[in-house]
Amino acid sequence: xxxxxxxxxxxxxxxxxxxxxxxxxxxxxxxxxxxxxxxxxxxxxxxxxxxxxxxxxxxxxxxxxxxxxxxxxxxxxxxxxxxxxxxxxxxxxxxxxxxxxxxxxxxxxxxxxxxxxxxxxxxxxxxxxxxxxxxxxxxxxxxxxxxxxxxxxxxxxxxxxxxxxxxxxxxxxxxxxxxxxxxxxxxxxxxxxxxxxxxxxxxxx
Amino acid sequence: xxxxxxxxxxxxxxxxxxxxxxxxxxxxxxxxxxxxxxxxxxxxxxxxxxxxxxxxxxxxxxxxxxxxxxxxxxxxxxxxxxxxxxxxxxxxxxxxxxxxxxxxxxxxxxxxxxxxxxxxxxxxxxxxxxxxxxxxxxxxxxxxxxxxxxxxxxxxxxxxxxxxxxxxxxxxxxxxxxxxxxxxxxxxxxxxxxxxxxxxxxxxxxxxxxxxxxxxxxxxxxxxxxxxxxxxxxxxxxxxxxxxxxxxxxxxxxxxxxxxxxxxxxxxxxxxxxxxxxxxxxxxxxxxxxxxxxxxxxxxxxxxxxxxxxxxxxxxxxxxxxxxxxxxxxxxxxxxxxxxxxxxxxxxxxxxxxxxxxxxxxxxxxxxxxxxxxxxxxxxxxxxxxxxxxxxxxxxxxxxxxxxxxxxxxxxxxxxxxxxxxxxxxxxxxxxxxxxxxxxxxxxxxxxxxxxxxxxxxxxxxxxxxxxxxxxxxxxxxxxxxxxxxxxxxxxxxxxxxxxxxxxxxxxxxxxxxxxxxxxxxxxxxxxxxxxxxx
Numbered sequence: 001x002x003x004x005x006x007x008x009x010x011x012x013x014x015x016x017x018x019x020x021x022x023x024x025x026x027x028x029x030x031x032x033x034x035x036x037x038x039x040x041x042x043x044x045x046x047x048x049x050x051x052x053x054x055x056x057x058x059x060x061x062x063x064x065x066x067x068x069x070x071x072x073x074x075x076x077x078x079x080x081x082x083x084x085x086x087x088x089x090x091x092x093x094x095x096x097x098x099x100x101x102x103x104x105x106x107x108x109x110x111x112x113x114x115x116x117x118x119x120x121x122x123x124x125x126x127x128x129x130x131x132x133x134x135x136x137x138x139x140x141x142x143x144x145x146x147x148x149x150x151x152x153x154x155x156x157x158x159x160x161x162x163x164x165x166x167x168x169x170x171x172x173x174x175x176x177x178x179x180x181x182x183x184x185x186x187x188x189x190x191x192x193x194x195x196x197x198x199x200x201x202x203x204x205x
Numbered sequence: 206x207x208x209x210x211x212x213x214x215x216x217x218x219x220x221x222x223x224x225x226x227x228x229x230x231x232x233x234x235x236x237x238x239x240x241x242x243x244x245x246x247x248x249x250x251x252x253x254x255x256x257x258x259x260x261x262x263x264x265x266x267x268x269x270x271x272x273x274x275x276x277x278x279x280x281x282x283x284x285x286x287x288x289x290x291x292x293x294x295x296x297x298x299x300x301x302x303x304x305x306x307x308x309x310x311x312x313x314x315x316x317x318x319x320x321x322x323x324x325x326x327x328x329x330x331x332x333x334x335x336x337x338x339x340x341x342x343x344x345x346x347x348x349x350x351x352x353x354x355x356x357x358x359x360x361x362x363x364x365x366x367x368x369x370x371x372x373x374x375x376x377x378x379x380x381x382x383x384x385x386x387x388x389x390x391x392x393x394x395x396x397x398x399x400x401x402x403x404x405x406x407x408x409x410x411x412x413x414x415x416x417x418x419x420x421x422x423x424x425x426x427x428x429x430x431x432x433x434x435x436x437x438x439x440x441x442x443x444x445x446x447x448x449x450x451x452x453x454x455x456x457x458x459x460x461x462x463x464x465x466x467x468x469x470x471x472x473x474x475x476x477x478x479x480x481x482x483x484x485x486x487x488x489x490x491x492x493x494x495x496x497x498x499x500x501x502x503x504x505x506x507x508x509x510x511x512x513x514x515x516x517x518x519x520x521x522x523x524x525x526x527x528x529x530x531x532x533x534x535x536x537x538x539x540x541x542x543x544x545x546x547x548x549x550x551x552x553x554x555x556x557x558x559x560x561x562x563x564x565x566x567x568x569x570x571x572x573x574x575x576x577x578x579x580x581x582x583x584x585x586x587x588x589x590x591x592x593x594x595x596x597x598x599x600x601x602x603x604x605x606x607x608x609x610x611x612x613x614x615x616x617x618x619x620x621x622x623x624x625x626x627x628x629x630x631x632x633x634x635x636x637x638x639x640x641x642x643x644x645x646x647x648x649x650x651x652x653x654x655x656x657x658x659x660x661x662x663x664x665x666x667x668x669x670x671x672x673x674x675x676x677x678x679x680x681x682x683x684x685x686x687x688x689x690x691x692x693x694x695x696x697x698x699x700x701x702x703x704x705x706x707x708x709x710x711x712x713x714x715x716x717x718x719x720x721x722x723x724x725x726x727x728x729x730x731x732x733x734x735x736x737x738x739x740x
Contacts, residue, residue, distance in 0.1 A: 010555065023217055023379065033217065035379040040242030040322030041665065044590065046557035060453040060460075062345075062378040065531040067545035082552045085545035104597075105553045115549040 001031075002055040003153045004064045006083050009075030010100045011043040014141030017166070018073060019050045021145055024162040025154045026054045036062040045102055047079055054153060073148050075141055076100050077112045077124070084119065093119055094147050094189070096127035096140060123147075123189070130184045136177030146185025156186060218382040220375040223346040224285070224313050225250035227353030230387040231309065233257055234280035237268035239637065240666035241287030242322035243376035244315035248285055249667070261663075263672055264608070264637040265290035269297040269312070276310040276366075277401060279394025281357055285313040288329050293608065293638065295332070298366070302336040303411050305364040305400035308391050309357035315371040318496050319528030322665075324588070324605065326526065328497035333368040333474060337415060339422055340368040340474040341431065342449035346380045348472065352431070354385065363422060365415070372496050374528070375450055419475075427479050431472030434480045436487050437465050444488035446471065446481070446505075448495040451529060455494060458534040466492075476501060478508050485509035492537060493517035496529050558593055564725035565591045565658050567697050569599045571705040572627065572656065575713055576601075583623045587611035587639075589631035590664045590727075602629060609638025612655060616646045619653045625713045626652070632659040632678055633671045640681060646718055647686035654713050655682070655720040660727035668730040675724055682720045691719035698725065 005022065009015040016037055023033035036051040051064045069087050074080025074095035087093060095116050099109050116122040125147045127140040134143070142163060149156045163182050167175040218226065225247050228236060235258040238248035251259035262268035265286040275282035284294075291298060291314050298312065314332075317323040333340035339359055341352040349371065356367040399407050426432060444467040447455045452470050459465065469484045471477065485491060491513060493502040499518035506515065516522040516537070523529070523537050535542035559565055569591075576582040586592055586602030587610060595602035604614055615628035630639050635657050646653060659675050662668040673681075679694045691712060695705055705723065712719035 011557065019379070020217075027215075027217060027381070032381060033379075035217075036374060037219070037377045037379060038321065039246070039377050039667075041557050042321070044557040044560065044593065044665070045555075047555040059380075061457040061531055062374050062380070062450075062453060063530055065457075065535075065542060067543040069545070078552055079555070081548060081550065084548045087546050089546075102558060103553055103555050107550065107553065111550065118549065119546065 001153060002053065002059075003071070004069045005052040005054070006064060006069045006072045006086050007050045007052060007075075008072065008079040008083050009048055009141075010079060010102070011045045011048050013048070013075040013100070014138075015048045015050050015075060018141050018145055019052045021142075021159065021162045021166055022052060022152065022154070023054070024165065025159040028158045028161060029154045031056055031154070032059055034059045034062050047082060049083060071148060071151050073144050075127070075144060077109065077116060078106065081112065081115055090121070092121040092123065092151055094123045094125065094144065094151070096144060097124045098126070098128045098140070125185065125188055127185065130188055131181050134177055134180040134184045136174060136181055139178050139181035142178045142181040143185035146182040146187075147189040149182075149186050150189065215381040215383050217379050218346055218350075219246055219250075219377060219379050220343070220346040220349040220371060221246035221315070221377070222250040223350040223382045224353045224369065224371070226254060226382075226384060227350040228283040228311070229255045229257065230384060231354050231357040232281055232388040232390045233283050234308070234390050235260065235271075235275055236283040236285065237262050237271045238285040239263070239265045239268055239290055240663045240669045241290050242666055243317055243373045244285050244287045244290070244313065244371070245666045245669070246376070247283075247313055251283070261669055261672065265294035266297055269294040269301070272310055273297060273301050273306070276306040276308040277396050279307045280391050281309040283311050283313060285315075287323065288314055288316040288327050289323060289325065289607065290314070291329055291332055298332065299336050300403060301366045302338050302415065303403055303408055305411065306360060306366055307364070307394050307396060309360040310366040311353065311356040311360060311369060312366060313353070313369040313371060315373065315376045316497055317373050319373065321373055324607065326497065328500055329368065329370050330474060330497065330500045333370070334500075337419070338366050338368055339363070339426070340370050342370045342472050342474070343375055344449055344452040344470075344472060345375065346378055346382050349375055350382050350384060352472070359425065363418060365418075370449070372450055423475060423478070426473045426475055426477045429473040429477070432470065432477045432480055434469045434483060436467045436484070440466055441488055442490060444468065444484045444491045446484070446491060446493045446495075446501055448472070448501055450496050451494045454529060454531050454534045458531055458538065462535070462538060462540060464538060471501060476504055476508070481505065481508050485513045488513065490514045490516060492522070494523060494529065494534060494537060499525065556596060558596065559590060559599070560728055562728045563590070564660055564697055564723075564728065565594060566599070567699050567702050567725070568656065568658055568705065568723045569594050569601050571702050571709050572601060573599070574706045575709045576627070578710070579625055581623070582625050582627065583615075583618050584627045584629055585611040585614040585618065587628075587630040587634050589634050591629060591631055591658050594629070608634055609642055612639050612646060613642035615653045615655075616642065616649060616651045619651050620649070624652070625654065627654045627656055627713065629656045629658060631664070632657060632661065632675065633663040635678065636672050640685065643682065643687070644685050650717050652716055653718060654709070655687075655718075656709075657682075657720065657722040659722050659724040660730070662727045662730045664727045664729060668727060668733060679722055682722065687718055687720045691715055691717065693720070694722045694724060696725065697723045
C-alpha cells in the first residue's frame with residue numbers, strides 16, 4: 001500500500017502542520033511517512049507545497065512524481081489547481097473555497113471553483129467558514145484534515161489523536177476548537193447533501 | 206538533554222534536525238551558525254533540544270573560526286551554514302584543512318539546487334575537494350543522522366575537518382529516524398603549536414602530511430558502507446552512479462521500470478576510484494545522476510578508460526541546472542514519465558512578498574517618493590526580506606548579489622558617476638558583511654546614502670534575533686566615521702512616512718556619505734512574540 005498526498009496553500013495557512021498531523025497519525029497506525037517541506041522564502045505569502053508519502057513499506061523518493069498523487073489537499077483554490085498535474089488518474093482533490101487575494105492577476109473565483117468541481121474527483125469545502133463556526137478561524141487547515149480524513153489510509157480516530165497531541169500544549173480552548181474543526185470538516189464531507197448544495201450553487205451561478 | 210530525544214525509537218525528524226540530534230549525541234560541546242535556508246533548522250533544533258551552547262554568529266566565517274577554536278581545545282564542534290555561507294567561511298575552511306584538528310570538527314553545509322531560497326546553486330562538494338577534506342552526503346534523514354555521528358569519528362581519526370553535504374530535499378525532508386546511544390563530551394586537550402601556526406615552515410609540513418594521508422582516506426572511502434557497488438552480470442550495456450539524495454529517485458524509478466543495471470552509490474568522498482573502475486570494467490556506458498554540479502561526472506574521465514562512455518549533465522542527458530526529480534530520471538533511462546491530469550486553467554504565479562504591515566513597506570514608500578524626483582537613481586539592495594522590494598508593486602532595488610554587496614556596489618557605482626546612489630541593507634546583513642565596505646565608503650567619502658532597514662531580526666530565515674541590539678548599529682556607523690550630522694536613526698511608522706521622506710530627501714541630496722537607519726520591529730516577529738506570550 002502506498003498513498004501519496006500533495007498539500008498546497010499559501011505561506012502562513014498551515015500547510016506544513018497538515019503534513020505533521022497526517023504523518024503522526026500514519027506513524028501511530030504503523031505506516032511509514034516521508035514529508036518534503038518548503039521552508040524559507042516562499043513562506044512569505046508565496047505558494048507553499050508539501051509532498052507527503054505514506055506506505056506500509058520503505059519509501060524512497062521524498063517527492064511525488066507527476067500523475068502520482070492519490071490526493072491533493074488545497075487550503076486555497078488557486079493553489080489546489082496549481083498541482084493538478086500531479087494527480088493520478090483516480091486521485092481526488094479537496095479544496096477550500098476561500099481565495100487568498102494577494103496577487104494582482106487572481107482569476108475570477110467562480111472560474112477557479114468551477115475548474116476544480118469539473119475535475120473527475122474534485123470537491124470544495126468552505127473551510128474557513130466551518131473553522132469560524134467551530135470557534136477557531138485559524139483552524140481552516142484542520143477542517144481540511146477532517147474533510148480529507150475518509151480518503152486517507154488511516155483511521156479517523158488516529159488522526160484525532162494526532163491533532164490532540166499537536167494542540168495539547170496550546171491550551172484547552174484551542175485544543176477543543178481544533179478538535180471541533182476536525183469533526184466539522186469530516187461531517188461536512190460526509191454529509192454530501194450540504195456540499196452538493198454549495199457545489200450546485202457554484203456550478204449554476 | 207531531555208529524555209525524549211535519546212534512545213532507539215523512531216521519530217519523525219527533518220534532515221536538519223537529524224543532523225542536530227546526531228551532533229548532540231556525538232558529544233559536541235558547542236555549535237555555531239549564521240541563519241540561511243535550508244540550513245537554519247540545524248542550529249534551531251540544537252538550541253531547542255540541547256543543553257550545549259548553540260550560537261548564532263556574526264557570519265559564517267566567525268562561526269567557523271569559533272568551531273575551529275573549540276576543536277583546537279580538544280572539544281567537538283558543529284558549524285552549519287547554507288552553501289553560499291561557505292564562500293564567506295572559505296578562508297578558515299580552506300586553512301582548517303592545513304591544521305590538525307583535535308576535537309571532531311564537522312561542517313554541515315546545505316546546498317540549494319533549484320535555488321528555492323538562494324542566489325545560486327553552487328555545489329559544496331567542490332569545496333571539500335578543493336580543501337581536500339572528506340565529505341559525507343546523506344541520502345535521507347536517517348543517513349543524515351548516521352553520517353553526522355560518523356563524521357565526528359572520521360574527523361578525530363584523521364584529524365581533519367569533515368564536510369556533511371546536504372541538499373534542500375534532505376534538509377527539509379521529514380522522515381522516521383532511529384537514533385543511537387549518546388556519547389560524552391571530550392575533555393580539554395593541549396594543542397601542538399606546529400599543528401596550528403601556519404607559518405610557511407609549519408604549513409608546508411602540515412600540507413605534505415595531508416597529501417600523504419590521501420591514501421589512508423581513500424582506503425576509508427573505498428571500504429565505506431556508504432559507497433555501495435552492485436554488479437549485474439546479465440546486463441553490461443549500462444551502469445549507473447548515483448550520489449546522496451539521488452539514490453531515492455533511482456530506486457523509485459528503477460523499480461517502476463523493472464531495471465536492474467549495475468549501480469554504484471556514492472555517499473562518502475573522495476570518490477572511491479577503485480569502485481568506479483570496477484563498475485567501468487563491467488559496463489560500456491555509465492550514467493551519472495547527481496544533485497548539484499556534474500562533480501562525479503567530470504572526475505570520472507580521469508578514472509576510467511576512454512572507451513567507456515559517460516552520460517550525465519555534461520553530455521546533456523540530464524538538465525545541468527535545477528533540481529532533479531523522478532521524471533528526469535525516467536527520461537535519463539529513455540522512458541517518457543507518466544503525465545498527470547492537465548491543469549484546467551491558467552494558474553497565476555504567486556511569488557513571495559512582503560507581509561501586510563511590514564515596516565520595510567513604509568521605508569520603500571518614502572524612498573520611492575524621493576527617487577521619483579531624480580532622472581536615473583540607482584538602488585543597490587542586499588539579501589533579506591527587503592530584497593522582495595524589487596518585485597512589483599514596490600519595484601525598488603536594482604541588485605542583490607551577496608551578503609553586504611549593496612554597500613560596496615553602491616560605492617563603485619557612485620565612483621562611476623551615478624547620482625544618486627542608495628544602498629539598502631538589513632540590520633543583520635549589515636552586521637554580517639556590511640561594516641567593512643562601509644569603511645571603504647568612509648575612507649573615500651563616497652557620495653552615496655546608506656539605508657539600513659532595521660527590524661531587530663533576521664526575518665527571512667525565521668526571525669532569529671540580530672546579533673547586536675538596534676542601538677549599537679548607529680554606534681558602529683558613527684564609530685567607523687560616518688559624519689554624525691549625516692547619520693540618523695529614524696523610528697518608523699506608517700504615519701511618519703512624510704517625515705521619513707523629508708529626511709531621505711535631505712540626505713540623498715547631500716553631496717557625501719550619509720546613513721539613515723530606519724527602525725521598526727518586524728511584524729512577523731511581533732506576531733510570534735505575542736503568540737508566545739499568549740500560550
